[in-house]
Amino acid sequence: MAKSAHDPLSRRERQIMDVVYQRGRVTAAEVQEALPDPPSYSAVRALLRVLEEKGHLKHEQHGPRYVFLPTVPRDKARRSALRQLVQTFFEGSTAQAVAALLDAPDAKLTDEDLDRLSRLINQARKEEH
Numbered sequence: 001m002a003k004s005a006h007d008p009l010s011r012r013e014r015q016i017m018d019v020v021y022q023r024g025r026v027t028a029a030e031v032q033e034a035l036p037d038p039p040s041y042s043a044v045r046a047l048l049r050v051l052e053e054k055g056h057l058k059h060e061q062h063g064p065r066y067v068f069l070p071t072v073p074r075d076k077a078r079r080s081a082l083r084q085l086v087q088t089f090f091e092g093s094t095a096q097a098v099a100a101l102l103d104a105p106d107a108k109l110t111d112e113d114l115d116r117l118s119r120l121i122n123q124a125r126k127e128e129h
Helices: 009-021 028-034 039-052 074-090 096-105 111-128
Strands: 056-061 064-070
Touching: 009 028, 009 039, 009 064, 009 074, 028 039, 039 056, 039 064, 064 074, 074 096
Parallel strands: none
Antiparallel strands: 056 064
């Protein structure tokens, strides 16, 4: 059975996707170089193939090398992951998810962060009415 983009990512796969999103385009060697406590080159190649099978990456061939790039822009992937998280852990309630984030002991918000959140809340109120 083929894997899909909805399959959860392992910790290492998430680390690789972070590298891909930071750089935009990467080779297996560049990914290996950027990972903490990196696995072997062949393990990185295998993980890149898995991410490609799951639909997160595509590759282009440049000479003898494969260059990997994301199939989905980071913002869209972020929204999709967030939507899935809210569905799974907060019964689809955005309010519950936001409250949990704000209640977290390590939620260090600056005045600018609070102002932005306030503006977003006001905008959501206007869109509802």
